[in-house]
Amino acid sequence: MRTNISSWAFLLFCSCGTKEYAPKNYVSFVESPANGLCRKLSISGWEYDMQYRPYDYTVLQESRNGMSDSMKKIRFDQLKGTAWFSIRFRKENSDQSPLRVGVHSLDEYQQRYVYYMSQAMNDITLIYGQDTLHPMSYVFETSYNVAPFETMIVGFDLKNGNKGPEENMQLILLDRVFKNGIIKASFEKSSLKELNNIKVSI
């Protein structure tokens, strides 16, 4: 009887710490700067949104147009042991794509485009705990000048087996193009821990 009471108490204690969110609310939680998973930085007239992308968040985004359960499982397995971020940048008070801001020739535009397509990943690093990691994957999601921002998605192999991120992280970007120097965004492990207490139905 005593064991039964203590196990019930344990279950009650565990369930008290867990919150269940609807997909829309979960996305809002992850994207809110107040929760420490999205850092919005304003530097010399430029805005940088550095967003940590938890596995649930990534799969939710990818399955917006429908995805089978088996495919979702495959994606979760692929994401294990990695950390993903998006870096969105835009010129403040501008309705142009950053690739076009201050550009005087087609050559200059193409240089920027090529840089973001194939070289920018060399200027991104992640400090994970005590380790400095370089990207294992990088995608430049250009807006083709339809939106006033551009987005880089970058992934890192945490080399910690199948675990997700558990340590403090600092995403570092060297902005050579707009000459804004080194841009850092820190993500505390306490924010990651809080995320573990949130369940979302995918």
Next chain:
Amino acid sequence: MTTSRIKQYSGFAVVIIISILANYFISANHDKKIAVVDAVKLFNGFTMKKELEKEAEVKLKYFSLQVDSLDGQIKLAGYGKDSAVRRSLIQKYLITKRELENQYNQSNQLINEMVWKRLNPLIDEYGKKNGFHLIIGANGMGSVLYNDNYFDKTEEVIQYVNKNYEN
């Protein structure tokens, strides 16, 4: 009350009013906060500057090693008879050395630009947050001829910009 007494009292009143006014203006001037910041110390103490230099060093070291290697080859070729080989090495050496100098200058210019582009708004922010009316940048070029520690906020500003940089 005699006329001389009245004159004496009014004299006192004027002195008191003047001293109150003087006191008010002196204290008002004290509220106008001024700071002096050693611009060179601030520039060198900014963590981003150190990290950018470290990053540039890798590229510069590559050119520097090439220059050293060519220099060694020229010295070796000097002992042989083939002057055409030596001439070609000297030409390569001069081109690589010029490239190293260009890279060094470009990198210095870029670091300067990036660092000041970042520091200027941060100094503004520091001034506003701490209620300064004026922050003077001392750079050893004669704009500030003397400055004791009273107005010197260099260390405080370095701490502020570095904390902000680390996010």
